[in-house]
Amino acid sequence: MGNHYLFSTKRLGFRTWKTFDLDEFTAINADPEVMHFFQKPYTIEETQAMMDRMQKLFEARGCCYFAVDHLESKELVGTIGLGWKTFESDFTPCVDIGWRIGKKWWNQGLTTEGAKAVLDFAKQLDIKEVYSYATATNLPSIQVMKKIGMDFCYEFDYSELKDYPHLRQCVLYKKVL
Numbered sequence: 001m002g003n004h005y006l007f008s009t010k011r012l013g014f015r016t017w018k019t020f021d022l023d024e025f026t027a028i029n030a031d032p033e034v035m036h037f038f039q040k041p042y043t044i045e046e047t048q049a050m051m052d053r054m055q056k057l058f059e060a061r062g063c064c065y066f067a068v069d070h071l072e073s074k075e076l077v078g079t080i081g082l083g084w085k086t087f088e089s090d091f092t093p094c095v096d097i098g099w100r101i102g103k104k105w106w107n108q109g110l111t112t113e114g115a116k117a118v119l120d121f122a123k124q125l126d127i128k129e130v131y132s133y134a135t136a137t138n139l140p141s142i143q144v145m146k147k148i149g150m151d152f153c154y155e156f157d158y159s160e161l162k163d164y165p166h167l168r169q170c171v172l173y174k175k176v177l
Contacts, residue, residue: 006121007117007121008117009116009117010113011070011071011072011110012068012113012114013068013071014067014068014081014121015066016064016066017051017067021076022044024076025076026044026047028076029047030042030043030047037135037137050065054066057083062125063121063122063125064081064082064083065081065100066080068080068101068114070105076102077101078101078102078105079099079100079101080098080099080118081097081098081099081118082097082098082118082121082130083095083096083097087159088159091131094130095129097175111144112147112148115144115148116148119175119177128176131153131175132145137166148175150173151173151175152172153174154172155169155171156171
């Protein structure tokens with residue numbers, strides 16, 4: 001597949017979403033371990049809706065949570081990229097960095113490698129600051145935030161998770177670019 005990458009790292013290629021990503025991304029989103037820190041695993045319809053939202057965000061802002069391929073195997077690793085958050089809080093509206101990768105790719109440094117490249121891409125877009133947040137118990141994501149040079153801001157109650165008490169307490173990190 002001759003994928004055209006917007007940017008890449010040594011091991012990862014970043015691109016917009018394509019129809020052929022649906023099955024692989026649904027498998028990632030349906031994995032209960034991958035989705036442990038989310039409300040629930042996603043259905044194929046929810047995955048398609050997310051891909052559609054990301055495509056619209058890319059068209060509007062030039063960035064999104066990108067589809068990320070492993071360059072050597074050409075497999076979809078998952079998503080790493082930039083979002084636009086507008087929920088009610090002290091720090092929104094804002095650009096955020098986020099990720100979700102398949103279990104097969106965990107503990108290989110790929111999320112950190114990819115997130116650093118996304119921050120470089122954000123600089124090229126003249127984005128001045130990027131936020132990231134995660135459930136306070138999501139230690140792997142918090143570790144990535146630290147590794148990419150983000151600074152802890154504070155803990156907060158995430159209003160969109162009010163019905164999920166075990167997920168509601170979140171930590172906020174920020175990086176000035």
